[in-house]
Amino acid sequence: MPDALSVATAVPALRATGIEVVAPDGRVILSVGDISIAPGSRVAVRGPSGAGKSTFLQVLAGLVWPQRGAVRWGGTDIAAQTEAGRAAFRRRHLGIVFQDFLLFDELGAIGNAAIAQAFAPRADRDGLRRDAAGWLARLGLGDVGVRGVASFSGGERQRIAVARALAGNPAVILADEPTAALDRGNADALAEDLVRVAAAGGRTLIVVTHDPSVVARMDRVIDFADGRLVADGAV
Amino acid sequence: MGDLWQSLPVPVQDGIVTAALLVPGLLVGLVLRRGYAPGPLVGAMLWRFRGANAVFVLLMAASVAVGVGLTAQERAIRRGTAEAAARFDLVIGAPGSEITLMLAAVYLQAADMPLLTGAQYARIAADPDVALAAPLAFGDSHDGHPVVGSTADFVAHLSGPLQAGRMFRTAAEAVVGADVPLSPGDSFHPAHGHGPPAEADAHGEAEYAVVGRMARTHSPWDRAIIVPVEGVWQVHGLASGHAPGAGDRIGPPFDAAYFPGTPAILVRADAVWANYALKSRYTTADMMSIFPGTVLSQLHGLLADVRAAMSVLAVATQAMVAIGVLAGLVLLMRLFARSMALLRAIGAPVRFVLAVVWSYAAALIALGAVLGLILGLGAAVALSAVLSARTDLRIAAGIGWTEVQMVAAFLSLALILALVPAWLSARRPILPDLRQ
Numbered sequence: 001m002p003d004a005l006s007v008a009t010a011v012p013a014l015r016a017t018g019i020e021v022v023a024p025d026g027r028v029i030l031s032v033g034d035i036s037i038a039p040g041s042r043v044a045v046r047g048p049s050g051a052g053k054s055t056f057l058q059v060l061a062g063l064v065w066p067q068r069g070a071v072r073w074g075g076t077d078i079a080a081q082t083e084a085g086r087a088a089f090r091r092r093h094l095g096i097v098f099q100d101f102l103l104f105d106e107l108g109a110i111g112n113a114a115i116a117q118a119f120a121p122r123a124d125r126d127g128l129r130r131d132a133a134g135w136l137a138r139l140g141l142g143d144v145g146v147r148g149v150a151s152f153s154g155g156e157r158q159r160i161a162v163a164r165a166l167a168g169n170p171a172v173i174l175a176d177e178p179t180a181a182l183d184r185g186n187a188d189a190l191a192e193d194l195v196r197v198a199a200a201g202g203r204t205l206i207v208v209t210h211d212p213s214v215v216a217r218m219d220r221v222i223d224f225a226d227g228r229l230v231a232d233g234a235v
Numbered sequence: 236m237g238d239l240w241q242s243l244p245v246p247v248q249d250g251i252v253t254a255a256l257l258v259p260g261l262l263v264g265l266v267l268r269r270g271y272a273p274g275p276l277v278g279a280m281l282w283r284f285r286g287a288n289a290v291f292v293l294l295m296a297a298s299v300a301v302g303v304g305l306t307a308q309e310r311a312i313r314r315g316t317a318e319a320a321a322r323f324d325l326v327i328g329a330p331g332s333e334i335t336l337m338l339a340a341v342y343l344q345a346a347d348m349p350l351l352t353g354a355q356y357a358r359i360a361a362d363p364d365v366a367l368a369a370p371l372a373f374g375d376s377h378d379g380h381p382v383v384g385s386t387a388d389f390v391a392h393l394s395g396p397l398q399a400g401r402m403f404r405t406a407a408e409a410v411v412g413a414d415v416p417l418s419p420g421d422s423f424h425p426a427h428g429h430g431p432p433a434e435a436d437a438h439g440e441a442e443y444a445v446v447g448r449m450a451r452t453h454s455p456w457d458r459a460i461i462v463p464v465e466g467v468w469q470v471h472g473l474a475s476g477h478a479p480g481a482g483d484r485i486g487p488p489f490d491a492a493y494f495p496g497t498p499a500i501l502v503r504a505d506a507v508w509a510n511y512a513l514k515s516r517y518t519t520a521d522m523m524s525i526f527p528g529t530v531l532s533q534l535h536g537l538l539a540d541v542r543a544a545m546s547v548l549a550v551a552t553q554a555m556v557a558i559g560v561l562a563g564l565v566l567l568m569r570l571f572a573r574s575m576a577l578l579r580a581i582g583a584p585v586r587f588v589l590a591v592v593w594s595y596a597a598a599l600i601a602l603g604a605v606l607g608l609i610l611g612l613g614a615a616v617a618l619s620a621v622l623s624a625r626t627d628l629r630i631a632a633g634i635g636w637t638e639v640q641m642v643a644a645f646l647s648l649a650l651i652l653a654l655v656p657a658w659l660s661a662r663r664p665i666l667p668d669l670r671q
Binding site for chain 2: 061102105119168
């Protein structure tokens with residue numbers, strides 16, 4: 001089991017300034033003036049489809065490179081990093097939960113949750129696998145580690161994805177509509193899990209969501225429309 | 236440095252060359268995989284697409300097997316033909332084609348050749364350096380088996396102790412080769428000529444009684460029937476090689492005046508060096524001496540260009556198949572594009588992604604190469620058995636350093652080329668692949 005849900009690395013504050021992401025056709029996909037997120041915050045990002053909320057999350061993760069602006073996590077401007085630098089930052093600080101689970105179908109539950117051990121330093125591998133197994137157990141999948149992921153339900157697959165995101169003991173959890181593919185019961189359970197592990201570990205949790213029950217569990221909500229931040233306040 | 240290299244045993248030199256050939260490919264893998272553990276993921280990916288992977292491996296194995304089989308077979312044939320010629324130290328005939336003389340005397344390939352006279356034979360037989368001078372008389376056959384006239388000493392030289400029965404004692408007796416389907420106690424009528432045109436009744440009621448069987452010689456002589464040369468001459472209505480008052484005796488010495496002629500004389504000297512002296516002595520205006528082994532080497536030398544072309548074709552085939560397979564892998568990697576993008580999205584270094592794709596390709600290539608080596612050996616062994624059965628040459632194909640080094644070079648090159656799909660896979664944009 002992960003010990004006391006504590007985070008290994010200091011949680012960096014986020015400060016994004018003047019972000020602008022422009023599509024190849026010149027259309028501005030995302031334009032954010034200035035936004036800060038304190039360590040340990042639980043933030044919901046919402047808005048209609050195409051509003052730019054997923055792009056915002058991808059910019060924060062260094063998966064999209066803004067044409068303008070800075071995305072500072074602590075002292076690191078991820079937008080100014082090389083691709084290798086951005087990958088290293090994600091590896092060390094971020095746990096990402098993708099919308100469509102995005103699992104390795106050829107691996108079992110534990111293989112997916114502990115995938116990072118394949119490229120982790122040798123000394124960290126055993127710990128990472130134990131960590132992954134611990135999160136699977138905590139998320140109710142403790143006895144299915146070697147089962148192929150194709151046999152799991154949507155809710156179970158998403159929980160494996162959450163276990164993978166948490167296995168590296170990240171300081172920040174970024175989740176893109178994690179409950180979109182789940183039924184109400186599974187969605188609530190997963191939202192509760194995310195909030196619980198984030199809060200207990202002092203992690204920053206940023207969730208893109210349409211789901212009111214997820215939003216209700218956050219302490220801040222940011223609204224996007226047409227690629228612009230239109231509202232930012234407490235829940 | 237050169238001296239040190241030369242001082243090493245040949246197998247050690249071959250081992251070092253093989254290792255050196257493998258180093259570039261293995262080095263690529265070592266650098267890519269250092270510090271990572273891509274094995275479980277790669278193994279799972281290989282298993283997931285095992286059907287397509289099996290096709291890739293078989294393609295690769297087939298191309299390697301063709302190359303390995305060709306070179307191993309060619310070498311085996313060279314050795315087999317050389318072994319068959321080993322007991323024919325020196326062959327003397329009338330001036331003409333050295334190759335024709337060698338093919339007739341060693342490999343029993345029928346040919347019209349001019350004859351040496353009794354005086355020429357007598358001169359050779361009387362030479363103090365000559366231990367054996369055996370006339371060889373061709374022209375007859377029985378049921379596809381050449382009937383060759385010679386002497387008991389020749390049979391003893393060729394076979395050593397007989398496998399069964401005894402040596403012929405009269406002109407109407409015969410000793411058969413190991414693969415002739417006749418046994419002591421059988422008899423046969425010789426036909427004139429060889430193959431389909433052979434005339435079965437040309438020699439009337441002439442008949443030979445089989446009295447012995449030679450030990451296996453691993454040469455075309457295993458399919459031959461050897462009779463006293465006097466018998467061959469007599470059934471052709473010629474003199475017996477002996478004066479009329481000599482009775483029914485067979486074997487040397489022959490009487491030059493009653494010696495009908497012989498197309499070839501096998502000569503063995505008392506000492507190895509004497510063979511060279513004899514060759515020089517009997518290379519004259521009316522005689523030609525050959526070392527069959529040397530003529531065979533020259534023949535193999537002439538075929539060296541063919542061998543080289545075969546090797547180039549084999550390597551080219553392997554290269555084309557390897558490129559085809561790698562191109563196939565590039566396409567297959569599109570199926571893994573989302574997985575590779577996911578790895579990069581969760582922070583895997585680009586080198587790890589390279590290591591995964593390269594390891595995937597390397598596993599298929601290495602498996603194909605090893606399987607190809609085994610298949611190539613199997614094909615060569617099977618083909619050798621067929622050739623041995625048809626020619627009676629001992630053709631024993633085996634994997635040698637040539638094949639191992641060829642496969643090592645191919646493997647190394649393919650492992651380096653496997654960087655291409657790896658590189659192409661690692662430079663794809665992450666987000667579009669994640670949305671697949």
